Amino acid sequence: MSDSNTTDFTNPSTFILLGIPGLEAAHVWISIPFCAIYALAILGNVTILLIVKIEPSLHGPMYYFLCMLAVTDLALSTSTVPKMLSIFWFNSREIDFSACLAQLYFIHCFSAMESGILVAMALDRYVAICHPLRHSTILTNAAVAKLGLAVVLRSSMLVLPNPFLARRCLYHRTNIIPHTYCEHISMVKLACADIRVNNYYGFSLIFLITGVDVFLIALSYTQILRAIFSLPTKDAWVKTFWTCSSHLFATLAFYIPALFFILTHRFAQNVPLHFHVLMANMYLLVPPMLNPLIYGLKTKQIRNRLLWLFPHKGP
DSSP states (O other): OHHHHHHHHHSOSEEEEOOSTTOGGGHHHHHHHHHHHHHHHHHHHHHHHHHHHHOGGGOSHHHHHHHHHHHHHHHHHHTTHHHHHHHHHHOOOEEEHHHHHHHHHHHHHHHHHHHHHHHHHHHHHHHHHHSGGGHHHHSOHHHHHHHHHHHHHHHHHHHTHHHHHHHTSOOOSOOEESSSSOOHHHHHTTOSSOOHHHHHHHHHHIIIIIIHHHHHHHHHHHHHHHHHHTSSSHHHHHHHHHHTHHHHHHHHHHHHHHHHHHHHHHHOTTSOHHHHHHHHHHHHHHHHHHHHHHHHHHOHHHHHHHHHHSOOOOO
């Protein structure tokens, strides 16, 4: 009988998501800012997509990449928040084993896509500033489509082994995940088997995706800054830098929380679990909310079109 029970639990049909361990009594209160952030993310990104669609002057590489970023942000936040809110509001903690693996895949896949799109946007800014006369010939619609396809294929293929590596693990001890969503390392830590392969592959993804993308963005901005400082006047410096400031702010808003999350998850063993889970949620929630605000405030064409959509009457 004991062997039978162990065998049954080796492949659990469901996992239990605890939410934010230690803060269960405050789940309803925590859900209020989380729900507000999600609503702002949905509203902001849908607005960006609508403005780019209806404004012909925005049909260019920068705004196509911005639309890709908006779609990715919508998918990334939607892959986590609905289940998170169901835990906070209805104590609905169970998640099917296959659904957990699917959520794990989508979270990591869309995070990788966002990183890749930020690289493509950095390339667009580099070409626009360093090779302005060749911008329209280098970044044609076909080139933008190929870059977008490359980002999707890279992310989906590199992250694909994660759910399979998690599925092969044996879960004898428990099926309780102390988190608000199914994240790869949090899930495989429950396994009784050797998870070195999971850890090694997780580290390799950090270098192959985050490491490479940060390097390429830094390289692009090194060239951009060299081009800016070669301009003849300070006013020209400011004006040129302002054209890429929105992308720079969006990049920092994504990578700073991401790197903090990765480093604390891997190396800071003394960080309280509830703080780690809160940071993990902020890492996925805040960039989708901030990106539309950053581009809406920093990009004149979007700001003007937004004011046109919502006119105000004079006294």
